[in-house]
């Protein structure tokens with residue numbers, strides 16, 4: 521079978537709601553495909569018992585449909601669903617790259633972004649591209665109306681995933697409909713700072729740019745212990761902390777030398793509020809790869 525490894529991703533990064541995303545070096549989904557008369561999906565791995573194998577309800581199935589590429593698809597989940605680590609997007613991006621190759625469709629990775637986003641539309645109601653873009657292209661991505669821009673960054677990160685489920689669909693319901701002009705001005709400044717920080721692989725600038733007054737405060741309410749975990753990470757040396765994607769994952773930017781201490785502090789802080797969690801010491805990585 522043709523095999524693709526598709527990385528977890530972290531969307532928004534605070535100031536870039538529905539626009540910014542980064543590929544993570546780990547964890548990842550492994551998607552295997554072979555030609556078939558009709559699409560079937562077999563799931564295994566992290567949280568796979570909660571993911572429908574019906575192609576009409578699975579992000580990989582939506583991609584097979586969009587590419588008119590029926591296949592037997594096997595997905596080994598490294599990324600638990602409803603995590604804020606782009607679980608649904610990893611399978612969609614992996615399937616898009618794999619089926620494009622299997623059927624010789626000849627589409628570029630950029631052209632596959634809107635196709636993989638069909639999978640996101642299936643599960644969250646909107647075809648936002650901020651997870652599938654980095655999952656396909658790697659690095660730090662800016663998914664805007666006019667297309668995706670990619671920066672080849674490799675900043676160290678810690679992502680802590682509590683044993684809480686927050687679905688993207690639910691987390692989108694708490695996003696405010698309006699924002700005060702001064703908050704929009706603050707967001708523009710922070711988003712610009714973060715973008716420069718990514719170009720320079722500068723943890724301080726990226727950390728400053730991860731602050732957000734508009735979407736993150738509403739989402740933080742859905743994550744038990746968020747404020748405590750954020751404080752603990754900052755005290756341990758994180759340069760910025762925010763909700764990863766729609767949550768419940770929490771992401772910290774940092775220097776490599778502080779990663780281990782930050783991971784421990786975040787785990788302890790979740791533990792203090794009675795929530796089990798696991799931490800990934802990772803960095804911004806590349807996009808999906810064919811094996």
Ligand SMILES: Nc1ncnc2c1ncn2[C@@H]1O[C@H](COP(=O)(O)OP(=O)(O)OP(=O)(O)O)[C@@H](O)[C@H]1O
Nearest residue numbers: 578579602603604605606607608611643688765766
């Ligand atoms: N192949 C798939 N992998 C993961 N989740 C899937 C897949 N197909 C369908 N789903 C469904 O998508 C939902 C998980 O997607 P959701 O967007 O809520 O989480 P996420 O991708 O981990 O988070 P985020 O987008 O915030 O990073 C679950 O309801 C799950 O059953």
Ligand SMILES: N[C@@H](CCO)C(=O)O
Nearest residue numbers: 531538650688765766
């Ligand atoms: N930008 C999306 C990412 C989650 O899939 C959100 O925050 O809702």
